Amino acid sequence: MEPDPRSTYTSPAAQSILTSYEAPARERYGLHLGLFLLTLASMVYTGGALVGRQALYVPFDQNWVAFVLDGVRYAVPFILFLTVHEFGHYIAARRHRIDVSLPYFIPLGPLGFGTLGAVIRIREPLRRTRQLFDVGAAGPLAGFVIALGLLVYAVATLPPPTYLLDVPGHEGTVAHIALNGEFPPFAYRPGVQAILFGDTPLFTMIRQVVPALPSPSELMHYPVLLAAWLGLFFTALNLLPVGQLDGGHVVYALFGPRIHAVVARIATLLLLLSGAIGWISDFRLQLDAMTGLTWVSWPVLAMLLVVFLWRFFGNDWRAAVPGAAVLMALATAVGLGMPALALTVGYWGWMLWVGLILFLIRLDHPPVLVQEPLTPGRRALGYLCLALFVLCFSIQPIYVPV
Numbered sequence: 030m031e032p033d034p035r036s037t038y039t040s041p042a043a044q045s046i047l048t049s050y051e052a053p054a055r056e057r058y059g060l061h062l063g064l065f066l067l068t069l070a071s072m073v074y075t076g077g078a079l080v081g082r083q084a085l086y087v088p089f090d091q092n093w094v095a096f097v098l099d100g101v102r103y104a105v106p107f108i109l110f111l112t113v114h115e116f117g118h119y120i121a122a123r124r125h126r127i128d129v130s131l132p133y134f135i136p137l138g139p140l141g142f143g144t145l146g147a148v149i150r151i152r153e154p155l156r157r158t159r160q161l162f163d164v165g166a167a168g169p170l171a172g173f174v175i176a177l178g179l180l181v182y183a184v185a186t187l188p189p190p191t192y193l194l195d196v197p198g199h200e201g202t203v204a205h206i207a208l209n210g211e212f213p214p215f216a217y218r219p220g221v222q223a224i225l226f227g228d229t230p231l232f233t234m235i236r237q238v239v240p241a242l243p244s245p246s247e248l249m250h251y252p253v254l255l256a257a258w259l260g261l262f263f264t265a266l267n268l269l270p271v272g273q274l275d276g277g278h279v280v281y282a283l284f285g286p287r288i289h290a291v292v293a294r295i296a297t298l299l300l301l302l303s304g305a306i307g308w309i310s311d312f313r314l315q316l317d318a319m320t321g322l323t324w325v326s327w328p329v330l331a332m333l334l335v336v337f338l339w340r341f342f343g344n345d346w347r348a349a350v351p352g353a354a355v356l357m358a359l360a361t362a363v364g365l366g367m368p369a370l371a372l373t374v375g376y377w378g379w380m381l382w383v384g385l386i387l388f389l390i391r392l393d394h395p396p397v398l399v400q401e402p403l404t405p406g407r408r409a410l411g412y413l414c415l416a417l418f419v420l421c422f423s424i425q426p427i428y429v430p431v
Contacts, residue, residue: 056130056131058131060133061131061132061133061134064133064134064135064136065108065132065134067134067136068108068134068135068136068143068144068147069104069108070136071136071137071138071139071143071144072100072103072104072107072108072142072143072144073097073100073101073103073104073143074100074139074143075100075103075104075137075139075140075141075142075143076099076100076101076102076103076104076107076143076252076255077096077097077099077100077103078100078139079103079142079224079249079252079255080099080100080102080103080196080249080250080251080252080255081196081197081249081250082095082096082099082195082196082250099252100252102252102253103252103253103255103256104143104256106179106252106253106256106257106260107142107144107256107259107260108134108144109175109179110172110175110176110179110256110259110260110263111132111134111144111146111147111172111263112132112147113171113172113174113175114147114168114169114171114172114175114263114264114267115132115147115148115149115168116132116171117167117168117169117170117171117172118149118164118165118167118168119131119132119149120167121163121164121166121167121168122149122151122164124163125160125163125164127151127153127155127160127164128151128152128153129149129150129151129152130149130150130151130152131149132147132148132149133147133148133149133150134146134147135147135148142259146263151164154395154397154398155397156397156398156399157397157398157399157401158282158397158399158400158401158402158403159282159401159403159404159407160397161278161281161282161397162278162279162282162283162403162407162411163407164278165275165276165277165278165279165282166275166278166279166407166410166411166414168267168275169264169267169268169275169276169414169417170410170413170414170417172260172263172264172267173260173261173264173417173421175260176257176260176261176263176264177257177261179253179256179257179260180231180235180254180257180258180261182253182257183251183253183254183256183257184235184239184242184254186253187239187241187242187243187251187254188251190202190203190206190207190241191203192250193247193250196250201213202247206241210240210241211240211241212241212243212244212247213244214244215244215245215246215430223246223429223430224246224249224427224428224429225245225246225427225428225429225430226245226248226249226255226258226423226426226427227245227423227424227425227426227427227428228245228423229261229262229265229420229421229422229423230419230420230421230422231261231420231421232258261420261421262421262422262423262426264417264418264421265417265418265421265422265423266382268414268415268417268418268421269296269386269418270289270292270293270296270418271293271296271297271386271390271392272293272386272390272391272392272393272394273390273391273394273395274390275414276414276415276418277289277293277394278394279411279414279415280292280293280415281394282403282407282411283403283408283411283412285400286393286394286396289393289394290392290393293392293393293394294341294392297341297383297386297387297392298341300379300382300383300386301334301337301356301379301380301383302356302359302360303374303375303376303379303424304375304376304377304378304379304380304381304382304383305330305334305356305357305359305360305364305375305380306360306363306364306371306374306375306376307364307371307375307376307377307378307379307380307425308326308330308360308364308375308377308380309326309330309360309361309363309364309365309371309375310363310364310365310368310371310372310375311371311375311376311377311428330357330360331353331357333380333384334352334353334356334357335349335350335353336349337383337384337387338352338353338356340387340388341387341392360375363375373424373425374424374425375425376424376425376426376428378426378427378428
């Protein structure tokens, strides 16, 4: 049995890091199961609504059953991905005899995609670099295998274009596919709300082989394909090289704390710039459409940039204010002066994610007690994780055009 870690490290620094160590806790199996079932139910409902082939009518009539089946086709593969991802972390932690909880699934009801994902709680510090790497990399590697398998299955079993005739208003789309052999380009129609899922490098490569792959605006109507896309993108989000996200663990273990600190700051600034460009080129138009108050978006953006950079620079207003002015100028120049580029690289949703990084996830990674070199096999897996991040990431992942 592994000894109490507090008896292994006697230096004051080590003891301060280990002050949060807790004795192994009893699992609350009922809570874990209840959250899992709530998440599954909310994902079934959300999946049926996203697919959009059936309205939810009276329980147990034909339309209701079809609605639920569409939801199940989305929810089961997606929750399988989440489960395997989290159990990748869990099993790696248990192999190192680290005290860790079972996954907590996070239901979101009928909103968004039905869930905010799942998390595990590590109840003691990760004491060695190899432990840190194994626990951090196991989740995205295991989850990617499932997401890739779902993608292959979804592509191999794509229904014929007539499948979309069950989705209201898609007669023209089906006719275009029959005539040209591919989906029509997206065209915005006033009063018709569409959700677009950005192509990742992996999806772009697949489109070269499978021209009939649904377009970004139609992907939501294919439940297994949608679950695969979300699995791949959730993998990329977890592999962002910041703080204690999985990607932060991998970069810290591969390259050390100094390079991690630099990479985390560069990644966060790029996301913040993309968010500001998207805010100017897209979000202010949405705000105007809803309220007619376009001018409000400018001071709100300036305030957010100052607050975010204040946190970014370690609560230093002297660096935050001029930094916000520079970012504001760059975002304005691209958002208004180069609209084609802004439509390619701007995404205001990153403002929300940067807020989470700066105020919850944090930029920097806490130190490990024992710095040790990774084995060649671990280093290879670490570089594979970085490659998966590039393959699965989209600068404009999920957006509603105006």
